[in-house]
Amino acid sequence: MTTPSSPLASPCSCPPPAPSLPSSPTPSSPAPSSLPLPPSLPPTGEVMVLALGRKKQRLFIAISILPNLFLAFLLSSDPLLTLASPHHCSLPGLTPTPEVLNATLPWEKGSREGENGALSQCTQYMLVNGTQSGVEDCQDGWDYNVTEGLRSNIVTEWDLVCTQYWLVPVEEVCFILGILTGCLGIGYAADRLGRLKTLLTSLTLSVVFGTLVCVSPSPPIFIAMRFCLAAASAGVYLTLYIARLELCDPSLRLVVTMIAGLTTVAGELLLLGVALGCQSWRGLLGTGAAPLSLFLCYGIPGVFPESPRWLLLSDRTSDMNSFSERSDRQRDDDSFTELETEAPSSGHPHLSFPELLHSRNIWKNICVLGFTSFISHGISHCYSSFRGDVRGTTPSFYWTYLLSVCAGGGAWLLLWATVDRCGRRGILLLTMTMTGLASLILLGLMEYLSEAAITVFSVMGLFSSQAAASLCVLFTAEIMPTIIRGSGVGAVLALGCVGRLSSPLMDLRNHYGYFLHHVVYSSLALLAVLSILLLPESKRKPLPQTLADGEQYRRPPLGRRRRDNVPLLATPNPDT
Numbered sequence: 001m002t003t004p005s006s007p008l009a010s011p012c013s014c015p016p017p018a019p020s021l022p023s024s025p026t027p028s029s030p031a032p033s034s035l036p037l038p039p040s041l042p043p044t045g046e047v048m049v050l051a052l053g054r055k056k057q058r059l060f061i062a063i064s065i066l067p068n069l070f071l072a073f074l075l076s077s078d079p080l081l082t083l084a085s086p087h088h089c090s091l092p093g094l095t096p097t098p099e100v101l102n103a104t105l106p107w108e109k110g111s112r113e114g115e116n117g118a119l120s121q122c123t124q125y126m127l128v129n130g131t132q133s134g135v136e137d138c139q140d141g142w143d144y145n146v147t148e149g150l151r152s153n154i155v156t157e158w159d160l161v162c163t164q165y166w167l168v169p170v171e172e173v174c175f176i177l178g179i180l181t182g183c184l185g186i187g188y189a190a191d192r193l194g195r196l197k198t199l200l201t202s203l204t205l206s207v208v209f210g211t212l213v214c215v216s217p218s219p220p221i222f223i224a225m226r227f228c229l230a231a232a233s234a235g236v237y238l239t240l241y242i243a244r245l246e247l248c249d250p251s252l253r254l255v256v257t258m259i260a261g262l263t264t265v266a267g268e269l270l271l272l273g274v275a276l277g278c279q280s281w282r283g284l285l286g287t288g289a290a291p292l293s294l295f296l297c298y299g300i301p302g303v304f305p306e307s308p309r310w311l312l313l314s315d316r317t318s319d320m321n322s323f324s325e326r327s328d329r330q331r332d333d334d335s336f337t338e339l340e341t342e343a344p345s346s347g348h349p350h351l352s353f354p355e356l357l358h359s360r361n362i363w364k365n366i367c368v369l370g371f372t373s374f375i376s377h378g379i380s381h382c383y384s385s386f387r388g389d390v391r392g393t394t395p396s397f398y399w400t401y402l403l404s405v406c407a408g409g410g411a412w413l414l415l416w417a418t419v420d421r422c423g424r425r426g427i428l429l430l431t432m433t434m435t436g437l438a439s440l441i442l443l444g445l446m447e448y449l450s451e452a453a454i455t456v457f458s459v460m461g462l463f464s465s466q467a468a469a470s471l472c473v474l475f476t477a478e479i480m481p482t483i484i485r486g487s488g489v490g491a492v493l494a495l496g497c498v499g500r501l502s503s504p505l506m507d508l509r510n511h512y513g514y515f516l517h518h519v520v521y522s523s524l525a526l527l528a529v530l531s532i533l534l535l536p537e538s539k540r541k542p543l544p545q546t547l548a549d550g551e552q553y554r555r556p557p558l559g560r561r562r563r564d565n566v567p568l569l570a571t572p573n574p575d576t
Contacts, residue, residue, distance in 0.1 A: 049249055049308055057247060060305060064244040065260045067236065067295050072267025073274070073288025074210065074233045078175055080275050080284065082168045083149040083397060087161055089138035138162070148397040151279035158219050171223050172504035178230025180497040186235030187490020191483065192348055194314070195243040195307040198486075200299045202235035203292055210289025214282045229289075236292070238493065242486055245477050246307040250540045257474050258416040265409040272401065309482045313349045313545055349483045355547050356484070362550045366488055368531045369476045370495035372432060375528050376469035378499030379435060379521040381506070383461040404462065411467035415474075423539045424475050429532045431471065434464035436525035443518060469496060478538035481550035485543075 049057065144156050154160060160167050182202075190198040209229040216222035241260070248256050274287055298304035356362075384404055419427050438461030442454065449457070472492055480488035506517060536553040544550045 049247060052247070052305070052308070060247055061244055061256055063298070063304060064240050064247070065263050067240060067292065068260055068263040069267040069270070070288050070291045071233055071237050072264050073271050074206070074229060074285065075179070075237065076268045076271060077284060077288070078172060079397070079401060080149050080271070081153050081281050082155060082172060083153060084155050084161060084165070084168070085144045085146045085148070087142045087144045090141045090143045150275050150281055150284065153281045154219065154222060157281070160219065166508065167219050169504040169508035171219070171226060172507070173501060174223050174227045175230045176497050176500050176504070178227035179234040180494045182231030182234030183238055183490040183493040183497070185231070187238055187486040190239050190242060190486035194310055195239055195246070196298070196304065199236065199239040199243065200296065202232050202239060203296055205232035206236055207289055207293045210285060210292070214286045214289070234493070238486065238490055241473070242477060242489060243307050246309045246482070246543065250542060253478065254416065254420050254474070258412050261412040261470060262409060265405055265412070268405045309543065309545065310349070313482050351483055352547070359547050359551055361554060362480070362547065365479055365535060365553070366476070366491060368535055369472050370492045371531060372428065372528045373469055373472040373492045373496040374499040375521060375524050376432070376435065376465045376472065376499070377496040378502045379439060379525060380462060380465040380469070381500070381503040382439065382518045382521060383458045383465065403459065407459065407463045408466045410463055411470055414467055415471055419471065420539060423537050424471065424478070425532060425535050425537050428468060428471050428475065428535070429529060431464045431468040432525060432529050432532060435461055435468060436522060436529060438464065439518065439522035439525060443522060472496070475535070475538065478541070478543060479536060479550065479553045481544040481546055483546055
């Protein structure tokens, strides 16, 4: 019988736990372990975001959302500035009675040639031998019956009616082209120069051009300044959108984007209230431009940070060290030691254009999302003006404006409730399918639908198209790598502006060809549904940094197999 003290009592003798204690030093003995440590790795984008700490992260996100309230004043004020009120030519030296006004000076909105042979509002009315006659090209000014919107806008101040009305669609086209230019140019600048520098430059230009717009003495100068103001304001919006997204971890991205979108919706509702209060287009634009000067304080060190993901990509050693000092828990992190020993670089992310040209997956995603954004913005106009263009019943301006704004707010709530559960790709597919179906129903059953049914399907199409447009931008920002995120999001927004151009161009042509215009957009919407199947899924995934990371965002297989081949723009799934 063996005793427990015998060395043969156990088939394997294990060392006592005491010798393993030195590998886990206690707080009282900060001496490093004698075991070799693994080589320190450079920090990832998620590590850099966590270095801020929850409180500072949420504070920076909050101050990045606040400017959206005032950007809505500058980017959504065009309907108020260009609203044409009923008008007629004034009668010099004549004080007509109400009976004469009602009989000879109709206030109704009409075409230049009038309806049923009657004289239109673009004709100078005169009383000759007790009968009504008219002379073209009013030379004595116009009288306006303003019942909606601003008491004084660019139409009433400069008499942009009848023969001068063509300047209104031109102003709208130039404004949209300004947004397009700002998205492309400032998006590229944000990738090369940094988010913070680009934001401060765009804010400064917005304040300067906002002031110049308010003092514009003539329509040509106003149109030129509005173009520049649109480019600068779009740059502020785009840069804040990207910087805000890059400050979030995957669990916060959708919620933060939704709150920013609802803030913009609140700004659009506040815009209508300010318009009813000030009644002047100069005061309205000044109310939007003046508060932006307060946000120039973001340039003060410590108030608003540079994007940590962009800093990591650009190897800005000094900025990275100051960034890491903002969190006490990161001061002893060995992941920053490599950055401290590296030589200072130029501060610009290294972008290989040959590699970008061969990034097949990235180009495919930009093309699909840009095409979807183009359709979503273009067809949205068809729904908002369907009743006026097809049935001839034009609703009031307030009804149309509030319907469009509230549909945008409802779209953000739908995305918040469904996108994290069902995925970005699935909800984008659903919203575009709803958009196409609503359009086909309105076009195919137009003669059989009641006014209530037309309103319901128009609201459904407007709601789904705005949801698809908003989701396209979020989707693009999540799958584009940091090195080209500004350019990618700017390109998708610019293609959305191309779709928006259909509205003023149709207005310039007096809405001729509206039916064909709607049919084309409906057909393209169905094609966009098929293209969305080629997109990847970005739900709860980290943001890609380099072009190689962006190439890894592949579409999931259509079936259970790990590999499948889709002829149209197919990208094979990796073997692993």
